[in-house]
Amino acid sequence: MKKIRFDVLTLFPNMFNNIINESIIGRAIDEGLVEINLVNIRDFTQDKHNRVDDYPYGGGAGMVMQAQPIYDAYKSVAKEDTTIPVIYLSPQGKQFTQGIAKDLALNDRLILLCGHYEGIDERILEEIVTDEISIGDYVLTGGELPAMVVIDTVSRLIPGVLAEDSTKEESFSDGLLEYPQYTRPEEFMGRKVPEVLLSGHHANIKKWREEESYKRTLKKRPELLNKRGEN
Numbered sequence: 001m002k003k004i005r006f007d008v009l010t011l012f013p014n015m016f017n018n019i020i021n022e023s024i025i026g027r028a029i030d031e032g033l034v035e036i037n038l039v040n041i042r043d044f045t046q047d048k049h050n051r052v053d054d055y056p057y058g059g060g061a062g063m064v065m066q067a068q069p070i071y072d073a074y075k076s077v078a079k080e081d082t083t084i085p086v087i088y089l090s091p092q093g094k095q096f097t098q099g100i101a102k103d104l105a106l107n108d109r110l111i112l113l114c115g116h117y118e119g120i121d122e123r124i125l126e127e128i129v130t131d132e133i134s135i136g137d138y139v140l141t142g143g144e145l146p147a148m149v150v151i152d153t154v155s156r157l158i159p160g161v162l163a164e165d166s167t168k169e170e171s172f173s174d175g176l177l178e179y180p181q182y183t184r185p186e187e188f189m190g191r192k193v194p195e196v197l198l199s200g201h202h203a204n205i206k207k208w209r210e211e212e213s214y215k216r217t218l219k220k221r222p223e224l225l226n227k228r229g230e231n
């Protein structure tokens with residue numbers, strides 16, 4: 001059985017409580033398909049006041065996370081294994097996509113490093129980080145929400161986490177957005193479910209969905225059509 005383990009290096013492990021306890025990811029953890037090991041970087045500080053950050057050399061606003069506690073937190077989970085990808089969630093990273101999520105889901109283990117404050121001492125990034133991932137061109141207060149985005153997106157691609165086939169036709173799976181979805185009732189505030197979906201005619205339904213997928217991609221995200229095949 002394919003499983004994936006995420007070791008999350010963070011100063012704020014409690015932020016992950018919701019993802020661990022709720023819904024699909026919570027169930028995947030209960031079933032042993034996904035493991036999330038939260039490592040509090042502060043537990044590894046050697047500072048007698050438990051500090052994990054300090055002023056930036058050269059001056060400037062904010063605090064920088066120090067290298068030593070992060071390195072020791074990393075060693076506590078990686079041990080001597082240098083083959084585990086270490087992903088630093090960073091606004092400077094490569095933009096996260098469904099294609100990157102699919103590649104990451106091939107791993108058995110991922111180490112996710114969450115920054116906070118002004119960021120992390122560059123030397124630890126050089127020493128341990130293999131990939132930098134951004135969830136978009138905006139700046140958050142910390143890497144915890146981006147780490148949850150990566151965990152959620154990658155976990156649902158692990159076989160058994162979702163019903164078989166549910167990830168095959170969804171948005172981005174073949175470079176298109178998904179077709180419109182409807183459920184009961186057949187009519188809501190005068191708006192009817194498209195006739196073809198009630199017809200039971202599988203070939204026509206498939207054709208309609210393909211056309212709708214194409215049309216809405218053209219309308220909402222036309223640039224995706226040029227990138228088809230990349231994801």
Ligand SMILES: C[S@@+](CC[C@H](N)C(=O)[O-])C[C@H]1O[C@@H](n2cnc3c(N)ncnc32)[C@H](O)[C@@H]1O
Nearest residue numbers: 089090091115118119134135139140142143146
């Ligand atoms: C306030 S940000 C630091 C930004 C940094 N001073 C800069 O300008 O590049 C603090 C932390 O939040 C995380 N973060 C912020 N925005 C992010 C994004 N768009 N994607 C991934 N991580 C992000 C990173 O872990 C970062 O170290």
